[in-house]
Amino acid sequence: MEVQHLLGTNEARLKAVIEATPECIKIVAPDGTLQFMNKAGLCMVEATEAQTVEGCCVFDIIAPEYRENWIEKHNRVCNGESLNWEFDIIGLNGTRRHMETHAVPMPNGDGTxxxxxxxRDITARKQSEQTLKRHDIILRGQKYALEQAVHGKPIKEVLETLVKTVEDQSDGSLMASILLIDPEGRRMLHGASPSLPAAYNEAVNGVEIGPAVGSCGTAAFTGEEITVQNIANDPLWADYKELALSHGLRACWSIPILSSQQRPLATFALYYTTEQTPAPEDREAVELLARTAGIVIEWYREIAERKALMAQLETRVRERTNELNNVNAALQSSNDTLKQFAHVASHDLKEPVRKIKIFTSRLQDETGHLLNEGGKTYLDKIQSSAERMSTMIEGVLNYSVQNGARQINEQIDLNLIIEEIRNDLEVLIQQKHAVVNAGPLPVIEGDRILIHQLFYNLLNNSLKFTTEEEQPVISIGATPVLQHQEACYNIFITDNGIGFDQQQSEKIFDTFTRLNSKDKYDGTGLGLALCKKIVQRHHGTIMASSENGKGATFSLILPVVQPASTELQPV
Incomplete structure (x- = not known):
């Protein structure tokens, strides 16, 4: 009695353990009849009670594509083997599960x-594995496509990589396609669709987009996702269903590929040979890779536009270069004419100046005794000015002959230059009641005519831009300096005139630049520009500092000795 009680207790405990186990525990007879299944197993096959399935053939709940293999494994177990394998079942309510089983032979007592x-149900684990595998395929395809783009591969190859990636991550039941929208936004152009029939690709290439042009043409037109489960009876495919059906295409889902400005660039489509809609994982893959395709397409278009722009610029540069060459030729001709004119004009000016000198001399000789001291002074000034004019004309004549390529350097006493300019500007100095203070100035090497013109322009400039409220005072001085290991002088000319905005300190040396009204202050805007050219010709520098209403200072740094051999630009 005690033994029977103990056996009964153990049996009850074993049944309790079996029923509490979360895995399916089952016994299947050699002919496939289900002899026993615990509660966990009943839940997996969607049975509410054991009587529903016990006594039935278990083969019926095995998914068709796994059934033959399952029966083969079952027979081996019934022949004494222990095996592990995976398979899918389809529950009584149609739910599909992926299972992993460990089976051993159990003796029946009759030799069988x-x-x-x-x-155990490993559906979730299997789905995770498949998801990870899909994501890995997608990421590798995306990375490879971007590498192709960076290395300048044709856009067709890059798009084919993206299309094949979508196909590879699926179960093989779909065909992917990318159609490009032409730059005018009117037609669909072949991009990439390696798995679609070549005749179909050729037929849709160049089709105009519109509100009822299949899935892709409509998606491109509306900028929205288009799903067609059955091409045969969908109005969007009315004009194209014969083409699609003749190539075995039964369903098509398409989304627009958008630019960074959300403008349709292309379409990404999935085709099926059965009537269906895309699986969620396939939609996810296409939506992700469509964004990559958008980046690639936009980048390639920008490169094409940039190349076209560069070609245009190169054409314009060539045209502009030709124009400049023509202008330079015209300028050269004009310069030759001007040089000839300068030569002729200088030559012709000599005669009237010569006569001024002759008749002034006669006037002094014949009537000088009749003039008072003021008259005699005036005659002396006329004679002196005529002498300087003659010298300047001779310099202009020589300068035009030399064409500015070389200058005749000589020792120049700047004290004498300033004194000559004082005499030249004597009337203006008297009119302005100006004071010109000049400290001891150095002797430098240079072209006398140009140096005279330089200081004449600067002094005349200071006398021109004076205020009415204050007596003009102009100071000229010099200090020795070293520049680039060369002995130089820093010569400054300071006035108390109207000044200018310091921000204009470089602009004032530009040709034809005027900072003040032409009505109030006469001039051509060439004086300071010429000064800068003369200073540069003498290997020096010139700067200006000022403040509105507080005068100006012009600082010139000029070398004591000019370089022995240099190529100079014309002034």
Whole structure:
């Protein structure tokens, strides 16, 4: 009695353990009849009670594509083997699960064996594995496509990589396609669709987009996702269904590929040979890779536009270069004419100046005794000015002959230059009641005519831009300096005139630049520009500092000795 009680207790405990186990525990007879299944197993096959499935053939709940293999494994177990394998079942309510089983032979007492198996539902794990695998395929395809783009591969190859990636991550039941929208936004152009029939690709290439042009043409037109489950009876495919059906295409889902400004650039489509809609994972893959395709397409178009722009610029540069060459030729001709004119004009000016000198001399000789001291002074000034004019004309004549390529350097006493300019500007100095203070100035090497013109322009400039409220005072001085290891002098000319905005300190040396009204202050805007050219010709520098209403200072740094051999630009 005690033994029977103990056996009954153990049996009850074993049944309790079996029923509490979360895995399916089942016994299957050699002919496939289900002899036993615990509660966990009943839940997996969607049975509410054991009587629903026990006594039935277990083969019926095995997914068709796994059934033959399952029966083969079952028979081996019933012949004494222990095996592990995976398979899918389809529950009584149609739910599909992926299972992993460990089966061993269980003796029946008559020399035969049944299958005793512990089976667990690994659907979630399998889905995770498949998801990870899909994501890995997508990421590798995306990375490779971007590498192709960076290395300048043709856009067709890059798009084919993206299309094949979508196909590879799926179960092989779909065909992917990318159609480009032409730059005018009117037609669909072939991009990439390696798995679609070549005749179909050729037929849709160049089709105009519109509100009822299949899935892709409509998606491009509306900028929205288009799903067609059955091409045969969908109005969007009315004009194109014969083409699609003749190539075995039964369904098509398409989304627009957008630019960074959300403008349709292309379409990404999935085709099926059965009537269906895209699986969620396929939609996810296309939506992700469509963004990559948008970046690639936009980049390639920008490169093409940039190349076209560069070609245009190169054409314009060539045209502009030709124009400049023509202008330079015209300028050269004009310069030759001007040089000839300068030569002729200088030559012709000599005669009237010569006569001024002759008749002034006669006037002094014949009537000088009749003039008072003021008259005699005036005659002396006329004679002196005529002498300087003659010298300047001779310099202009020589300068035009030399064409500015070389200058005749000589020792120049700047004290004498300033004194000559004082005499030249004597009337203006008297009119302005100006004071010109000049400290001891150095002797430098240079072209006398140009140096005279330089200081004449600067002094005349200071006398011109004076205020009415204050007596003009102009100071000229010099200090020795070293520049680039060369002995130089820093010569400054300071006035108390109207000044200018310091921000204009470089602009004032530009040709034809005027900072003040032409009505109030006469001039051509060439004086300071010429000064800068003369200073540069003498290997020096010139700067200006000022403040509105507080006068100006012009600082010139000129070398004591000019370089022995240099190529100079014309003034």
């Amino acid at each position: 064996f049944s299958q005793l198996a512990v089976t």
